Amino acid sequence: MDCFRPTLLCRGCMRKAHNSLPYHRIECWTGTCFRPGALWEVGLHLTVPHMSAMCEALKKHMDHVGSLESDHDRCDDIPRDPENTDSIDGTNRGTDRGTQSANLSDLHDNQEDDDESAGQEIPDYSKLDPAWEDDLAGSLHGPSNIPRMDAFRNPFVRIIHVNGIHHLPLITCNCQGSDKIPADLMFLGLVPTTFSQFWTLATCEVLDHIRYTNLDLKASTWQYHRLLRRQTQPLPVEGNINLYKELRRLSRQWRWMKKLKWAGYGHGTFLTEQRIHLTPDATSEQGTNITGGTELGRAGWSSDRMAPGPNAAFQDSADFVQGSQAPIYLGDPLKPQAGILANFCAACPQVGINLCPDWEKDPNQWVYTRFVVLDGNFKADHVRQRADDNDDIWLSNGGGMFANQEDYHEFIRTARQRRSVRHPVPHIHITLSAGLACTL
Amino acid sequence: MQAMQNSKACDRTGIGACACGRHGCFAPNAIGDFFKGEQQRNIDWVLLQHILATNIDPKQRVVSIYDIGCLYGLYLTWRLEGKLPPQMEFDHAIGLFHVHGHKDECFWRFATTFLVHCGIISGEILESLWAELNAISPTARTATLAHRVEILDDHATDSNYRKMLGIGMFMLPYNGCRPTLIPLASRDHYPPVPSSQKNGTAFR
Numbered sequence: 196m197d198c199f200r201p202t203l204l205c206r207g208c209m210r211k212a213h214n215s216l217p218y219h220r221i222e223c224w225t226g227t228c229f230r231p232g233a234l235w236e237v238g239l240h241l242t243v244p245h246m247s248a249m250c251e252a253l254k255k256h257m258d259h260v261g262s263l264e265s266d267h268d269r270c271d272d273i274p275r276d277p278e279n280t281d282s283i284d285g286t287n288r289g290t291d292r293g294t295q296s297a298n299l300s301d302l303h304d305n306q307e308d309d310d311e312s313a314g315q316e317i318p319d320y321s322k323l324d325p326a327w328e329d330d331l332a333g334s335l336h337g338p339s340n341i342p343r344m345d346a347f348r349n350p351f352v353r354i355i356h357v358n359g360i361h362h363l364p365l366i367t368c369n370c371q372g373s374d375k376i377p378a379d380l381m382f383l384g385l386v387p388t389t390f391s392q393f394w395t396l397a398t399c400e401v402l403d404h405i406r407y408t409n410l411d412l413k414a415s416t417w418q419y420h421r422l423l424r425r426q427t428q429p430l431p432v433e434g435n436i437n438l439y440k441e442l443r444r445l446s447r448q449w450r451w452m453k454k455l456k457w458a459g460y461g462h463g464t465f466l467t468e469q470r471i472h473l474t475p476d477a478t479s480e481q482g483t484n485i486t487g488g489t490e491l492g493r494a495g496w497s498s499d500r501m502a503p504g505p506n507a508a509f510q511d512s513a514d515f516v517q518g519s520q521a522p523i524y525l526g527d528p529l530k531p532q533a534g535i536l537a538n539f540c541a542a543c544p545q546v547g548i549n550l551c552p553d554w555e556k557d558p559n560q561w562v563y564t565r566f567v568v569l570d571g572n573f574k575a576d577h578v579r580q581r582a583d584d585n586d587d588i589w590l591s592n593g594g595g596m597f598a599n600q601e602d603y604h605e606f607i608r609t610a611r612q613r614r615s616v617r618h619p620v621p622h623i624h625i626t627l628s629a630g631l632a633c634t635l
Numbered sequence: 636m637q638a639m640q641n642s643k644a645c646d647r648t649g650i651g652a653c654a655c656g657r658h659g660c661f662a663p664n665a666i667g668d669f670f671k672g673e674q675q676r677n678i679d680w681v682l683l684q685h686i687l688a689t690n691i692d693p694k695q696r697v698v699s700i701y702d703i704g705c706l707y708g709l710y711l712t713w714r715l716e717g718k719l720p721p722q723m724e725f726d727h728a729i730g731l732f733h734v735h736g737h738k739d740e741c742f743w744r745f746a747t748t749f750l751v752h753c754g755i756i757s758g759e760i761l762e763s764l765w766a767e768l769n770a771i772s773p774t775a776r777t778a779t780l781a782h783r784v785e786i787l788d789d790h791a792t793d794s795n796y797r798k799m800l801g802i803g804m805f806m807l808p809y810n811g812c813r814p815t816l817i818p819l820a821s822r823d824h825y826p827p828v829p830s831s832q833k834n835g836t837a838f839r
Contacts, residue, residue, distance in 0.1 A: 409786070410793045413770045447782060450789055534663030534688045537788075538795045540655045542802050545690040555694060561752035566656025567685050568730070569701040570761035571673040575772040577647035577783055587781035595788040596652075597666045603680060610676035613710045 196220045197358060207268035209237040217241055217363060218356040218398065233362060235341070238264035240349065241363045245371055246382045253368040256347070260366065263346060353436065354385070355397040357404050359427035360436055365393060386449065388441045395441055402449040405442065416443045451590040454536040455528050458594075531594030646670070647780075650787065651677045652761060653685045656700055659760035660798055661791040663688045675707060679714055686719065698726045698750065700758035702733040705741050726750060730758035764794060 197219040204212060213219055213234055223232035240260055244253060344350055345364040354361040367376050377390045385396040401423075408414040414422075420439045427436070455461070526532065544550055544563045554563060593599025649669040654661050665684035667677050682699060691697060701707050708727030712719065729737065729745040743749060747756050771790050775783040 406789070409771075410790060413774070415774045447785060450785060454789075454792075537661075537663035537792055538799065539663055539689050540658045540660035540795070540802075541799050542658050543655045543660070543689065544695070546692040546695070548690060560696070564696040564698060564752065565689075565691050566756060566758070567653050567662075567682060567697060567699045568656045568659075568758055568760050569651070569653045569678050569681055569699065569707075570765070571649055571651045571669060571678070571702075572761075572765045572768065572772075573649035573669075573673075574765070574769045575647075575650045575787060576645045576776060577668075577780065578644055578777055579646045580779060587779045589781045590785060591788070592781075592784075593664065595785075596661050596663055596791040597784045597788050598664055598680060598684060603667055606680050606683075607670070607676055610679060611714045611716070612676060613713060 196222050205268070206237045206271045207265060210234075210239050210264065210268075213237075213239055218354065218358065218361055220358060220361075233341075235351065235363050238267055239363060240345070240366050241352070241354075242366045243368070243376065243379050243383060243385075245368065245375070245379055250368055250370050252370050253366070256366060256368075260345075260347060260349075350394070352393055353395045353438070355395065355401050355423065355438060355442070357398075357401045359423060360438065365396075367393070386445060388445060395438065397442070397445050402445060405446045406450055406453070409446070416446050447590065454591060454595065455531075458525065458531070458535050460525050460528050529590070531591055533593050533599060534595070536591050536594035537596050647783075648672060651681045652764075652791070653681045654761050654764060655689070656698070656756055656758055656760060658798060658802065659764055660795045661764070666787070666791065675714070678707065679711070682711075683715055683718055686723070693720045693723045696726065696752075697723065698728055698747075698753060700728045700730055700747065700756075702730060703737075704729045705737065705745050726753075728753070728758060732757070732759045732762070767794065 198212075198216075203224070209221065213221075217234060217239060219234065221232045221234060221237070222229040223236065240257075242253065242257055244250075341362045342351060347366075349364040349366050351362050352365045354363060367379070369376070376393070377387055380387055380393070380396065384399040386399065386402060387393050388395045388397070405416060405419050408419055409416070417439060420442050423438070423442075424436070525535065541549070543565060544554075546554070550563070557563075589600065593602065647668040647670065650666050651669060651673060652661055652666045662681075662685040665681045665688060667680045667684075669677055678701065685691070686697070699708070699711075704727040708725060711725065711727075712723075727745065728747045728750055729741060731747060734742050734746045737745070747753050747758050768787065768790055771786060775786045778786060
């Protein structure tokens with residue numbers, strides 16, 4: 196269905212064609228109509244190799260799975276009902292039949308699609324057997340009896356992708372430790388909802404899509420979740436998968452991870468590992484940077500970052516490492532340095548960034564004027580939360596555009612204040628009656 | 636009188652922000668919540684963070700443009716004593732839309748039109764940024780506080796990001812008639828591409 200120029204394929208060919216396209220939706224010819232199918236029905240597995248290479252154990256396991264699935268393919272080709280076998284033309288079968296479902300409980304999969312047999316086979320609804328009912332439901336909703344495990348006890352996982360929710364058995368390998376599996380999954384572009392048990396995974400594409408729809412279409416995660424449900428199953432049925440909570444959490448995490456990546460946090464582990472091999476002098480130099488995030492102002496900022504920390508403004512210019520390509524350890528991602536996840540204007544004249552060192556000698560000093568526009572917005576309010584909802588987790592407190600909450604509250608509490616107006620109340624009345632913002 | 640209101644339903648009644656007046660980029664770390672209307676201390680934080688976070692040198696001239704810049708500037712240096720960099724001075728101005736709501740004296744004294752070496756600047760760039768942000772604010776209204784901050788943060792960052800891409804397209808093919816700033820800006824700021832990356836083609 197998602198393929199360009201889709202052709203009718205048998206079970207094995209469909210599996211082979213989608214080895215590297217596991218998030219395609221397919222359809223299955225039931226003998227009377229196409230019903231929504233799934234790639235697990237043709238025996239597709241999602242294999243998660245290690246980041247470095249495919250290990251021997253995993254290769255062996257895949258061979259087992261492959262041989263079992265080819266056996267299934269052969270079983271699938273043998274018609275089980277002798278009556279139907281007679282009516283089926285061997286040449287027709289390859290072209291007319293669509294993909295076969297793996298659970299071949301119903302006989303009607305092998306029905307031929309010509310007018311004569313269709314005319315004879317008008318279903319008598321009073322005599323429907325359970326398999327037929329399944330088939331009828333399947334023609335609307337797709338396969339409903341998704342198994343929890345395959346024959347090798349590989350768990351079925353839900354995969355959230357831009358075109359809906361998919362189910363596939365997941366083959367993982369524990370030979371490098373089960374704690375490495377999340378990293379292996381991330382390497383494949385799959386983000387697990389939890390890091391211990393992998394029942395639900397989201398692809399990087401869908402998480403990017405959520406963010407883009409939020410930024411450009413102003414769609415909330417709830418709206419995106421409804422879209423996904425509709426794409427997966429147009430008819431709302433009982434037992435419909437509700438992944439709103441998972442999506443909501445993942446969308447936050449994803450946004451945070453992207454920001455960390457852009458700010459250069461990915462190099463942190465790189466440096467700590469490389470640090471051991473550095474010369475003693477270099478180690479001590481780097482060590483000062485590693486001690487704390489706030490020390491980072493000293494190291495300046497690399498050329499791909501737009502906003503250096505606030506302290507950088509008052510650094511001695513000799514401390515700047517301009518255009519430095521060395522990875523900088525940025526400290527704990529949960530306590531980001533102020534403003535490091537944000538970006539700022541590239542065109543404003545900023546000393547140490549886009550001005551030459553002798554800018555003060557320029558006679559046209561007005562060029563270097565900085566304009567600061569201040570304003571308030573009363574649309575971006577926030578309704579009071581319930582008292583028990585106050586266990587928020589602040590992912591990027593003070594790292595982005597918003598102020599660090601603790602610092603901000605402290606500032607507000609201790610701010611010096613002085614009335615600009617001698618008698619404010621009469622003036623407010625005059626202001627109101629005159630319709631002016633200020634009448635002083 | 637929106638600025639004086641207190642709300643029982645809301646624990647945050649709005650946000651205050653600042654942007655660079657010419658290009659309209661939000662300043663990092665400088666969006667602050669309003670707890671009870673738009674108070675001077677909220678805006679003080681916003682201005683202070685703009686100065687600290689965006690590499691403003693004390694030797695640069697700073698023009699602060701605010702809706703009620705006439706009153707706001709009165710005791711600003713007193714309020715931010717010890718927090719601002721030393722020898723920092725401000726020119727206060729009022730945006731060209733809001734100045735007409737003031738007295739006539741404010742117009743002559745604070746309108747950006749009559750400020751020396753100010754160029755043509757409206758000082759109302761944030762209003763257009765709010766228009767875009769207001770589309771997402773209803774979503775953030777009922778989110779948790781942390782999530783709300785992340786949503787608004789992401790939208791502000793994205794606004795800056797798109798602006799940055801746009802500025803690049805605008806500045807480069809300028810028919811040789813470039814602003815004064817460019818010849819003075821250091822060209823060697825951008826590191827050259829390593830030769831190892833230039834050779835070879837691969838697809839993923």
